[in-house]
Amino acid sequence: MLAMNYRGPYRVRADRNRPDPEILHPRDAIVRVTRSCICGSDLHLYHGLVPDTRVGMTFGHEFTGVVVELGSEVTNLHVGDHVLVPFNIACGTCPFCQQELYGNCHESNPEATAVGGIFGYSHTAGGYDGGQAEYVRVPYADIGPTVIPPGMDLDDAALLTDVTPTGYQAAEMGGIQKGDTVVVFGAGPIGLMAARCSWLFGAGRVIIIDHIDYRLEFAKQYAQCEAYNFVKDMDDPVVFIKKTTDFFGADVCIDAVGCEASGSALQTITGRKLMLQAGSATALQWAINSVKKGGIVSIVGVYGPTWNLVPIGNVVNKGITIRANQASVKRLLPRLIEHVMAGRLNPKGLITHRVPLEEVADAYHIFSAKRDNCIKPMLIPNQAPVAA
């Protein structure tokens, strides 16, 4: 089959000779992929920043597809069902899944205990091949995959597998109260969705901070929020946020950037160039310093598993609550499907590039180098249907 094949940092190819996936467990399904996105977090893999990313792996954790084969224990799906597949691989029975922490499943990732299994996200997340392929093996298919509701746009469905729930949960974890000022660091797809979702929780003001003008312009339209360039509009983002909140601090800060943040030479050199820490924690540092005393910092940006330079003393002294997790997609899907079907959320509005799977290398480069005003690229395998 045709699938993306990782060959090393900044090198991937579309490979026609990848083996077809097989049923390896009675709760598996095989899905023929119809839509697959490249996530901002895939770029951390693409840039070689995630340990145990092995050559030959297929990435991709945001996809929809048609069920073509089922294991003997999967009774809630049928061959031919068109499903959206949450990025979390979750058993549904471990104590964490029982309590709806589907992103923290204890039975899907042998290689690391700190993260549950994720499709196509290195062996640190379980060693599963992902959905940037014609076919994919879906473990625990009786738990994660959800039949796409009639009338839902296929592109919306694909974005309900990660970016929408992650953005929504970023806002949810912020504990936003009506009238709160929410600052979102990062105007990538997750940051844009977090900003949009902050309004659903009653934010009084939503500010997004980035350094890429086209993304900030997009944010103003898409998330109807204030958008500022931390290079051009201010000397120091922390002072800027303090000033704009009557020297109080934001009620809620959301880190939607993660380990590849720009803005601090020290963080960039030690985190991204020398890899002396698990990426550059500039956005998190700004979030901690910009939030009010007793405020909440919500983290959905992806960091590596080692360590980062963050002002933990300020967390203590300001009495900040830090909330973070991988999105629990299955928990959030019912509510998010309602929002999408009612037109309150428009996930597909994030997609700027639709690229054939055969051109996956170009798609990665365009997204990584931020060419052609790229916000979110979607890969479309040959012969994929237009609608669900």
Add this chain to the structure above:
Amino acid sequence: MENLADTLLADKSKTIEGWGIDADPNNNPTYPMKHYTGADHQRLAYERSKQQMPREEILHSNERPGITRVFGTSSPPSGLSGHLRRYAFRFSEGSSAHWLTLLMADRVNVVEGLLDDLRHGHVPNLFKEHGWSAEWRYNRPGVIRKVAVGAVIATAVVTLLMLRSKRRKSQVL
């Protein structure tokens, strides 16, 4: 439904004065991600799925007793990078030796991947794999600038080396 944690810990209230009197299930920073049921106290005594049979080597964290009930089968460890990965998994996830060895293995694996391609008669198209055709399409001036700078640096290095070699020859003579 009775809270499992309360069931398991019921005896504590008989022996410890005031045990659990101020406990508040809502005082939990993981809510609403986590709907607390006390299931954490089951530890590993939960209903587990059938075991996926390993057909290749699966490394597992030493912070868990064995492999999980399902696992991915992409790219099993092999070659020198495989040796490094096996070594890395002797250390816990809290250890830098674990992660830095894995990063080193990843870099070695890239070279192994190139050699493997060549062994199978496949010469990788580095231009295509890097997505440089997209760079040419969307950032042509940038590509030309980079090539020009590269050419100037290469010319300078070659010229310097040639001058040095000439000087050495003239010294020998």
